[in-house]
Amino acid sequence: MAAISETGAQLFARLGEKPSLARLNPKLIPPGLEPRPGDVVEIYGNSGSGKTELLLNLAAMCILPERWKTIDIGGLGTSVVFIDTDHQFSMLRLFALLERKVAEAIDNRTKRKGRIGDHDGGTSSTTHFNSECANQKDSDSNKETCLQQNVNLNLHSASCRTTETADRSIDEAKFSPPSEEEVETFLKACLKKLYMVKIATSNQLVITLHSLESLLASQCDISVLMMDSVSAFYWVDRMKGDGAHRQGVNQKLAFGALSRLVEDYHLVLFASKAALVTKQPQNEFSLRLDSTGETDHSNRTSTTSVKLSTDHHEFMSQEWTKLVTHRMILERHDHMTSDGPNSSYLSVLKHKASGNMYSCQFIIDQQGIRV
Amino acid sequence: MSLLQVGMCPSMTTEVLKSLNTCDVKTVIDFVTSDTEELSRKCSLSYKVLSSIRRLLLAQYSAFPINGSDLYDEVISTVAYLSTGCDSIDKLLDGGVYTSELTEIVGQAAVGKTQFCLTLASCVAVSSEQNVLFIDTNGGFHASRLHDIIAHKSTSEKITSAALQKVHCATTFDLYGLLDLLESIKASIDSASEAFYSSLKLVVLDSVTAVLAPLLGGKHSEGQGMMVHLARSLKSLAADYSIAVVICNNMVRGERGEPKPALGRTWLTVPHTRIQLRADGKDGNTSRNTETSINRTACLVKSQRQAVNSSCCIAIGDQGVYG
Numbered sequence: 171m172a173a174i175s176e177t178g179a180q181l182f183a184r185l186g187e188k189p190s191l192a193r194l195n196p197k198l199i200p201p202g203l204e205p206r207p208g209d210v211v212e213i214y215g216n217s218g219s220g221k222t223e224l225l226l227n228l229a230a231m232c233i234l235p236e237r238w239k240t241i242d243i244g245g246l247g248t249s250v251v252f253i254d255t256d257h258q259f260s261m262l263r264l265f266a267l268l269e270r271k272v273a274e275a276i277d278n279r280t281k282r283k284g285r286i287g288d289h290d291g292g293t294s295s296t297t298h299f300n301s302e303c304a305n306q307k308d309s310d311s312n313k314e315t316c317l318q319q320n321v322n323l324n325l326h327s328a329s330c331r332t333t334e335t336a337d338r339s340i341d342e343a344k345f346s347p348p349s350e351e352e353v354e355t356f357l358k359a360c361l362k363k364l365y366m367v368k369i370a371t372s373n374q375l376v377i378t379l380h381s382l383e384s385l386l387a388s389q390c391d392i393s394v395l396m397m398d399s400v401s402a403f404y405w406v407d408r409m410k411g412d413g414a415h416r417q418g419v420n421q422k423l424a425f426g427a428l429s430r431l432v433e434d435y436h437l438v439l440f441a442s443k444a445a446l447v448t449k450q451p452q453n454e455f456s457l458r459l460d461s462t463g464e465t466d467h468s469n470r471t472s473t474t475s476v477k478l479s480t481d482h483h484e485f486m487s488q489e490w491t492k493l494v495t496h497r498m499i500l501e502r503h504d505h506m507t508s509d510g511p512n513s514s515y516l517s518v519l520k521h522k523a524s525g526n527m528y529s530c531q532f533i534i535d536q537q538g539i540r541v
Numbered sequence: 542m543s544l545l546q547v548g549m550c551p552s553m554t555t556e557v558l559k560s561l562n563t564c565d566v567k568t569v570i571d572f573v574t575s576d577t578e579e580l581s582r583k584c585s586l587s588y589k590v591l592s593s594i595r596r597l598l599l600a601q602y603s604a605f606p607i608n609g610s611d612l613y614d615e616v617i618s619t620v621a622y623l624s625t626g627c628d629s630i631d632k633l634l635d636g637g638v639y640t641s642e643l644t645e646i647v648g649q650a651a652v653g654k655t656q657f658c659l660t661l662a663s664c665v666a667v668s669s670e671q672n673v674l675f676i677d678t679n680g681g682f683h684a685s686r687l688h689d690i691i692a693h694k695s696t697s698e699k700i701t702s703a704a705l706q707k708v709h710c711a712t713t714f715d716l717y718g719l720l721d722l723l724e725s726i727k728a729s730i731d732s733a734s735e736a737f738y739s740s741l742k743l744v745v746l747d748s749v750t751a752v753l754a755p756l757l758g759g760k761h762s763e764g765q766g767m768m769v770h771l772a773r774s775l776k777s778l779a780a781d782y783s784i785a786v787v788i789c790n791n792m793v794r795g796e797r798g799e800p801k802p803a804l805g806r807t808w809l810t811v812p813h814t815r816i817q818l819r820a821d822g823k824d825g826n827t828s829r830n831t832e833t834s835i836n837r838t839a840c841l842v843k844s845q846r847q848a849v850n851s852s853c854c855i856a857i858g859d860q861g862v863y864g
Contacts, residue, residue: 217809218843233609251606257776258813260845261609261616364609370777373543373570374604380573381603402769405807409766423574444810504850511850535848 180387188393188436189246194231197541198224200528203496203521207393207436210429210493212400214443214482215500220515220534221442222258224500225396227539228440230267232394233363238356240345243275249363249392251382255375255402259366267538268357274537276347365392372403372410372420379427386435395432397441404446404486418487425489432493439493447485496521515539543569543602550597552590560584569598619783623671623743625657626664626694627862629853630839634814635846638785640742643776643811647790647802648818653837653857654789655681657818658745660861661787663691666704671742675710676722679751682710693860709737716752716767723774730782741784746775748789750803757805765807772811788812815843834858 176184192204205211213221229252234245252259348356365385369375386392407420432439482499484491499518504511518529532541544567547555564584566572572580577595581588622636631637638644638661646654659682662673675682688705695701713719729738753771756764779786790808795801802809802817819838840852855864 217806218815218849222845256810257773257780260813261613262620263845264609265613266846358610358613361609361613364612365606366609366612367604367606368780369604370773374602376570377573377599378603381599382606384599385606399810405762405765405769406773408762420570423570427574444807446807446810448806502849511852513849 176387179390182390184387184435186390188438189248191246191394191438193244194228194246195539198517198530198532198539199519203519203526203528205438205440205496207438208433209495210432210439210441211496211498212441212443212494213498213500214445216445216502219500219502220539221444221500222260222398223263223534224498224517224539225252225398225440225442226260226264226267229364229394229396230264230271230538233360234268234271235360238272238275239348241272241275241279241348243272245271246393247363248394249365249389250394250396251365251367251385251392253367253369253375253378253395253397255369255397256399257368258398259368264364265357265361266536268360269353270537272353272357276353279345280347363391365389369402372407372424375403376420376423376427379424379431382431383434386431386437392435393437395428395437395439397428397439399442399444400490401443401446401486421487422489425487425493429489429493443486445483448483494522545569545572549601550594552594557586557590557594560586569602573598573602621742621783623661623665623669623785625862626660626668627657627855627864629855629864630657630816630862633816633839633841633847633851633853634844638743638787639814640783640785641780642785642813643779644785644787645790645802645812645815646787646818647792647815647842649792649800649820652818652820653835653862654818655747656857657862658747658787658789659683659687659690660863662708662743662745663687663694663704663861665743666707667691667694667700669742670704671707672737672740673708673743673745674726674741675708676719676744676746677710677712678714678719678746679748680712681747682712684710689859690861714752716756716771719746719752720771720774723778727778727782741782744778744784744786746786746788748791750789750791753804753808765805768804768808772808776811812843813845814841816840817842837862 188207190204191199191206192201194204199205213224215221229250231244232246232248232250234243235247236245237243367378367382369378403420403424407418410420428439431437482497497520499520501516502513503516504513506512513533515532515534516529517532518527520527530541532539534540545553545558545561547553547558561567561572561580561584564580566575566580566584573595577591578588580586581591620640622634622639624631624637625634634644646657648654658675662675665671665673687708688701691704692701695704711722713722726738726741726744729735730741733739749771753764753768756767758764775786775788778784791803792800793803802815817840819840820835821838834856835858837855837857838852839855841847841849843849853864855862857863
C-alpha cells in the first residue's frame with residue numbers, strides 16, 4: 171500500500187470531529203443504537219414503505235441547525251451528500267419538510283414565551299424543566315409543551331450546552347416570530363448544506379464515487395452520506411459483463427469505493443435498498459438465486475419476535491452485506507378505520523454487531539414521519 | 542463503457558495508452574478505480590501525468606454535485622403540474638400529474654386506463670395548451686374518441702382542431718422500438734429541430750405491460766435488466782426535460798388471489814406516484830340502456846406528497862373521465 175500524501179486541511183477534513191447522530195431522530199433511532207462515524211445503515215423495504223421519505227426526514231434534520239436565532243430546532247447543522255440513483259429525490263418534499271419542522275419549532279418557541287418569568291439562568295436545563303412543569307401542572311396544553319421541552323432540554327444538557335441557557339432566558343422576553351421571507355432565506359441557507367448528486371448509469375456511479383473524494387476533502391462539515399438507492403443498478407449490472415466473473419463487477423467497484431469514502435472520511439452512510447427479490451418459493455427469481463448460492467443465508471435477520479411479513483432477504487452481493495452495520499426494515503400496514511383506509515408504518519432497527527433491536531411504529535403525513 | 546483513447550486529454554498519448562493497455566487498464570473505469578501510484582510503478586509512467594489524466598477523466602465522467610439551494614431554485618422554476626381534467630383525481634394528486642415525475646395508472650382490463658389517458662391528453666392540449674405525445678403499444682389509441690373528448694372540452698371547432706394538432710401519437714410494439722423512440726425524443730428536444738418536441742409537456746405510455754411482459758419470467762435476469770433500462774430511460778426523459786410521464790400498467794393476481802400491479806417487485810419501485818383504478822359496486826355489470834356513465838374508484842397507492850390510500854369516485858362518460 172502506497173503512502174498517502176495529504177495536506178493538513180485534508181487531514182482535518184478527514185479526521186475532524188463529526189457530530190453525534192444521537193439527536194437525529196431519537197424516536198426512530200434510539201440513543202445507543204445510533205450510527206457512529208464509519209457505520210453504514212441500510213434502509214430496507216418494499217415499494218411504498220417509506221424509504222425515500224425516511225431519508226428525506228433524516229436529511230432535513232441533518233441540514234437544519236440546532237438553533238436559529240433563539241428558536242430551538244434541534245437539527246445537527248451538518249452537511250449531507252445525497253446520491254440519487256433512482257430519480258426518486260423530491261426537492262419539493264424536502265422543502266416542505268423543512269418548512270414544517272421550522273414552523274413547528276417557532277410554534278413551540280412562541281408557546282413557551284408566555285411562561286418564562288421564573289427562569290434563573292444559572293441552574294441546569296433539566297431543573298428548569300422540572301420547576302416549570304410543577305408550576306404549570308394545572309394547564310393541559312402547557313403540559314404538552316413541557317414534555318416537548320423535556321426532550322429538547324435533555325438533549326441540550328446531553329450535548330453540554332449549559333452556556334446557552336443563560337442567553338436564552340434573556341432572549342425569552344423579546345421573541346417575535348420571524349417573517350415568512352426570513353424563514354425562506356433561512357431554509358435556502360440550510361439547503362446550501364445539501365449536495366445532490368444525480369447518477370444516470372452504473373459506470374457513472376463508480377466514477378462519481380471516486381470523484382467525491384475531492385468534495386469531501388474540501389468540505390470538512392460533511393458527515394453524512396445518503397444513497398437512494400443502492401439497489402438501483404442491481405439488475406443492469408447483473409446483465410452486463412462478458413462472462414460470469416465480470417457479472418456485477420460494477421457493483422463490486424461501487425461498494426469498494428463507498429466503503430473507502432465512509433471509512434476514510436468518518437462518514438455515516440444511510441442507504442436505501444428496495445426489496446427487489448423475495449424469498450417466497452413461488453418467486454422463481456429467488457429460487458434461482460438460492461440454487462446458485464448467491465444469497466447470503468447467514469445474514470438473514472431473524473425477526474420472528476416482531477412478526478414481519480416481509481423479512482429481510484439479502485439478494486445483493488457480499489461486498490454490500492459486509493459494509494452494513496445497521497439495518498432498518500420498513501413495512502407499511504394498510505388497515506381500515508372509521509375514517510376510511512389508513513396506513514401505519516413499522517420500522518425495525520437492528521445493530522448487526524451487538525444484535526440489539528429496536529422497533530417502533532410511525533405514521534407519515536404532511537409533517538413527515540411522526541412516531 | 543468508454544474505452545481509453547488517444548486524445549481524450551492532452552497527456553493521453555499513444556505511448557501512454559499503449560503502456561496502460563499492457564497493464565490491463567483499458568477503460569475509464571479501470572483507470573479511475575486503480576491506484577495511481579501503483580499504476581505509475583507498473584506501467585513506468587510518470588505519476589504527475591497519470592494523476593492529471595485521472596483528474597480530467599473524473600471531471601469528465603462523474604456527475605457533478607449540485608448545491609441544494611441551486612437545485613431548489615431550478616425545481617421551483619421548472620416543475621409544473623398538469624390538470625388531469627378530472628377534479629377529484631386532481632385533488633388526489635395535489636393538483637395533477639407533476640412534470641419530471643413518473644405517474645402510473647394501474648388497473649385491470651377495461652377499467653378505464655386508456656380513457657383516463659385520453660382525457661388527460663385532451664385536457665393538457667385544450668386547457669394547458671401544451672403538446673402531448675401518446676405512445677401506443679397495444680393499439681388502444683382511438684383518434685375519434687380523442688376528438689370526441691376534446692370537442693366536449695372546447696368551445697369551438699377551431700379550438701378542437703388546434704388541440705388535436707397538439708397531440709401526436711406514436712405506435713411501437715416492442716421494447717427496442719420503444720427505447721429507440723425515447724432516445725429520439727430526447728435527441729429531438731436537444732437539437733430543437735422540431736417545434737412539437739420543444740414544448741412537449743406530457744408523454745403517455747399506454748401500456749408498459751404490453752412491451753415488458755414478454756421479456757419477463759423464465760430463468761434469465763436479462764428481462765429485469767431491460768426493464769430497468771426502460772425505467773431509467775423514462776425517468777431521465779421526465780427529470781432531465783421536465784416532462785410529465787404517465788404510464789399504464791395492468792394487474793395480475795398475486796398472493797392469496799389479490800390483484801397486484803403487473804411486472805413484479807422491481808417495477809413497483811419505479812413510478813413516483815401510482816393510482817389504482819377499480820371497478821367496484823356493480824362490478825362492471827352496468828347495462829348501457831339504463832346508465833350513461835360507468836363508475837370507478839381511483840385510489841392513490843403510492844405518493845411522495847399526499848396521504849396514501851385516499852380514494853375518490855370517478856365516472857367515465859362521453860366527455861371522458863370526470864367527477
